[in-house]
Amino acid sequence: MDRPARPLRRPPALNALGKRALESAERRLSPRGLARLRDILWAFRIYLYVTPGEGLVRQALAIFPEPVRTLGARCPFHRYSARSGGGYWPDRNEVWLAAGVETYEGLRQVVLSSRHEMFHFVAHNDPRYRADDDASWPALWGALAASRLHVDDFPRYRDWIRRSFIPQGGHANPAELFADIPTNFPDAAEIPPPLRDYFAPLLIGGDGGPDAVARTEPGDLASFHALIAGA
Numbered sequence: 001m002d003r004p005a006r007p008l009r010r011p012p013a014l015n016a017l018g019k020r021a022l023e024s025a026e027r028r029l030s031p032r033g034l035a036r037l038r039d040i041l042w043a044f045r046i047y048l049y050v051t052p053g054e055g056l057v058r059q060a061l062a063i064f065p066e067p068v069r070t071l072g073a074r075c076p077f078h079r080y081s082a083r084s085g086g087g088y089w090p091d092r093n094e095v096w097l098a099a100g101v102e103t104y105e106g107l108r109q110v111v112l113s114s115r116h117e118m119f120h121f122v123a124h125n126d127p128r129y130r131a132d133d134d135a136s137w138p139a140l141w142g143a144l145a146a147s148r149l150h151v152d153d154f155p156r157y158r159d160w161i162r163r164s165f166i167p168q169g170g171h172a173n174p175a176e177l178f179a180d181i182p183t184n185f186p187d188a189a190e191i192p193p194p195l196r197d198y199f200a201p202l203l204i205g206g207d208g209g210p211d212a213v214a215r216t217e218p219g220d221l222a223s224f225h226a227l228i229a230g231a
């Protein structure tokens with residue numbers, strides 16, 4: 001997908017009204033009712049509520065340590081007119097997220113989608129993780145290799161890797177796993193200890209990080225999937 005060209009601007013009063021409508025719809029409607037409402041709204045290309053970028057960055061990173069929040073606050077985060085989609089563009093060092101995520105995927109999902117994109121930004125802007133990214137993630141591979149022995153002790157992590165992450169195929173690469181771990185496992189107690197050491201500065205704060213784990217020579221996507229499946 002090409003980087004969107006134009007940010008969507010919303011009058012704050014319309015946004016405030018739409019937010020109340022969306023919260024009420026999510027609270028009161030059945031899943032089927034909500035799907036029907038979304039069909040009607042999309043016929044008119046309506047976005048009920050579009051969280052301003054800075055607010056979304058704050059929500060997405062609120063549960064993480066202060067250095068992560070401070071780093072994230074530097075990220076230009078734009079909304080644009082589309083039902084779904086978005087991404088982090090390293091050449092511009094900015095995030096764009098579709099304006100429809102709140103209305104068509106939900107108020108909870110928009111925070112998770114933003115969190116995922118923000119950790120692409122963190123990987124690119126925290127020198128420790130940037131060095132690992134630039135080297136094709138040898139420390140992440142190492143942390144995952146050392147985690148193999150432990151995966152059965154972390155069944156939510158194990159099942160998520162096997163049932164949700166790997167089935168994405170070509171998209172299930174180390175850079176995406178890096179962004180998905182803080183998004184899906186912000187509680188470091190839920191991931192194997194070597195992976196916890198690797199992510200510690202981002203999840204817990206303080207020491208750890210890529211320099212705290214043994215490195216492994218990165219391989220191709222198939223060997224990456226075999227490695228994380230713990231097979």
Ligand SMILES: [Zn+2]
Binds near residue numbers: 176
């Ligand atoms: Zn991603």
